[in-house]
Amino acid sequence: MTRTPARGAAQLLRDTGQTLPHIPPSAHPTPPPSRGERINRPWAPRRGRSRPGHGWSPVAAPMTVYQATTSEIGGLFPLLAANGIPAVGARIGYDTLSGSAFYAHPVDWVLRGLTTNPNLVVFGEPGRGKSSTVVAFLLRMMLFGTKTLISGDVKGEYSPLLRALGISPIALGRGLSTRLNALDLGPIATRWDSWSAQRQRDELDALLARWVKLLVALAEAQGYAPTVTDEAVLAQVLRRLLGTTDGASRLRPVTIPDVQRELADPDEQLWRETRFADRRQFLDTLRPITDALANLITGPLSGLFDEPTNFDLDWQAPIQSMDLSRLRGRGDQAVAVALTCLGSWSSMITDLQDDGEIRIVVRDEVWRQMRLGSKAVQAVDSDLRLSRAEQKIQILVGHKPSDFLSVGSAGSQEVAIAKDLLALCSTRILFGQSTRVADELAGDFALSTKESEVTTGWCMERTGRALWKLENSPGYKVQTVLSRVEQNAFDTNAHLRGNGGETR
Ligand SMILES: Nc1ncnc2c1ncn2[C@@H]1O[C@H](COP(=O)(O)OP(=O)(O)O)[C@@H](O)[C@H]1O
Ligand SMILES: [Mg+2]
Structure with a gap:
């Protein structure tokens, strides 16, 4: 099929019985368009002029300015209303x-x-x-x-x-040596030293509550629903492991195996503090939660969430x-545990975030x-x-x-x-x-x-x-x-x- 060459604007007008208006040479700011050149060219590049103050946009602007005669343009809707969505964000x-x-x-x-x-x-x-x-x-x-x-x-x-x-x-996971401690201090670690003693105490209470909630959620992911007694003992164990019961001002890192070990092998002070009659009663009562935590350390999840975090986690990153x-x-369980940990940190960040963020x-x-x-x-x-x-x-x-x-x-x-x-x-x-x-x-x-x-x-x-x-x-x-x-x-x-x- 042969294509007919596109008509120029002058030809187009001649075909419809009109002629281009004649402009005296002195009024021509720019040389007249050469043959075959389009006269209805955009006035500005699609992204604006790449100069400061000239409105350059990194993406192609939707609005383009064209120049053409009214006899060429069939219809024009200059006052078409924009959508009602404000230009914010x-x-x-x-x-x-x-x-x-x-x-x-x-x-x-x-x-x-x-x-x-x-x-x-x-x-x-x-x-x-x-x-x-x-x-x-x-x-x-x-x-x-x-x-x-x-x-x-x-x-x-x-x-x-x-x-x-x-x-x-x-x-x-596969092929990576990265480890993520489920009980990572998360965003708290970097801010801890800048807080007053009172603030540290408050944040510590919030942290303990969050960790207990996280351990409960992890146990639930294994099909065991912890009791209030389990939760009380977990809180006590975590407090001891963090070093805050003996007045230490620095937080010691805690991992799930540390918690599991304390539950599986309690010392006398622990079972007395948590009001058990004897060690045997402590072990029997806490057996299900101890085993649920043990499952996170052995089996398909081993080596993922049970060691100190060994990479730099940037919580300030955009x-x-x-x-x-x-x-x-x-398997799904690993994904569930990873997301549970992430959810826990995410809410920790929310608690620490400034208003308006x-x-x-x-x-x-x-x-x-x-x-x-x-x-x-x-x-x-x-x-x-x-x-x-x-x-x-x-x-x-x-x-x-x-x-x-x-x-x-x-x-x-x-x-x-x-x-x-x-x-x-x-x-x-x-x-x-x-x-x-x-x-x-x-x-x-x-x-x-x-x-x-x-x-x-x-x-x-x-x-x-x-x-x-x-x-x-x-x-x-x-x-x-x-x-x-x-x-x-x-x-x-x-x-x-x-x-x-x-x-x-
Ligand atoms: N607005 C767009 N303009 C041009 N290419 C796009 C646009 N949106 C997506 N693509 C391309 O299409 C592909 C699929 O996009 P993606 O966002 O992954 O789709 P989905 O999430 O719906 O599966 C990508 O390679 C992306 O570069
Ligand atoms: Mg997608």
Whole structure:
């Protein structure tokens, strides 16, 4: 097929019986366009002029300025209203309806009454750009000092991003010599010396309560529900091990084997302090919790959580992540324990954080955590409910709503809690879906027929397209725009290209 050459503007006008207006040579600021050159050129490059004060933008700007005659332009809508979302927070991309930039700041949305909570849920088929949009959001929120925790990175996708930012992610498992002490002091260790004696006492009480809670959760992960007596004894053992009962001002590191040893072989002082008649009674009463802790030291979890932490954990970093990709071989229990420890530190950081500090917590591939059982679901549930009070933006990323139901059998209490999780996320970001899943989404999120069609049609046409629904507002059709740096730092297809991607 032969292609007819494109008509120039002058030819176009001549064909419609008109001529280009004649401008005297003296009025020409620039030489007239040479033959074949387009006259309706953009006035500014897509990203603005790369000079200070000229509005350069790292991503291609959605607005482009064109010049053309009115006889060429069929229609112009200069006063098209932008979406009602304020230009505050992370600039994600553009709203395709108005062409204006689209910004996301879930905490600001709550303050303006657009939503009732700052939580986001992201759904879409694999490869549609969910994780990339989350990354764009958290990187751009970093400019406002917001810190992020990737709470369980199943595929290890976020690790290259962290390394690009000069941060080592928390990674455990196959081929790694890293050890993570479940009873790590976490963010407290670096601050301890700067506190007054009174503050140290207060923080110590909070720390003991947290550790007891953590040990209880770890025992529950093995199928044993600890009693109040177990908890009281654990608190006493931890206090002795930390060295605070004998007046030491420095905290001694404590590991799970230390606790287990004290329980399995108590000295007279311990069983008397905890009001047992004799050593035998102590051992018999505490046998189940002692054995539950022993399981963390031997068996598939051995060598992961039972030794002092041997790598530098930076709690001040703008982003921290728990890479679970190498734990897969150790089974669900190892993942559950790792996430329980992380959850415990995360709440420790929250307690220590200054007012006004916002944090983002990302749970990508959320089905993985739902599968871990009722404790994991309850942890997500309480995090979502507390997000407003704790100034956290909780982000759940999954394929479809029924991912949440892998927690248990239909009609069980866990499934009921899991179903409610959706209602606890005011903002829903819906990427491309197949028609089958779209029906499920339409039901769960009360989508209109038009909105449902957007998720199965428009969103499927390009990666990074999503329907953003803030509470019950009409959905916004938003295209995420990634910068080249972001694309290189977070390329989840790297392993498919075989260039040494770190995800496998
Ligand atoms: N907005 C976008 N523009 C261009 N490429 C994108 C965009 N979003 C995602 N991609 C590319 O698509 C691939 C899959 O994206 P990813 O975020 O991992 O999808 P998901 O999390 O939905 O499985 C990545 O290689 C990423 O670089
Ligand atoms: Mg993903």
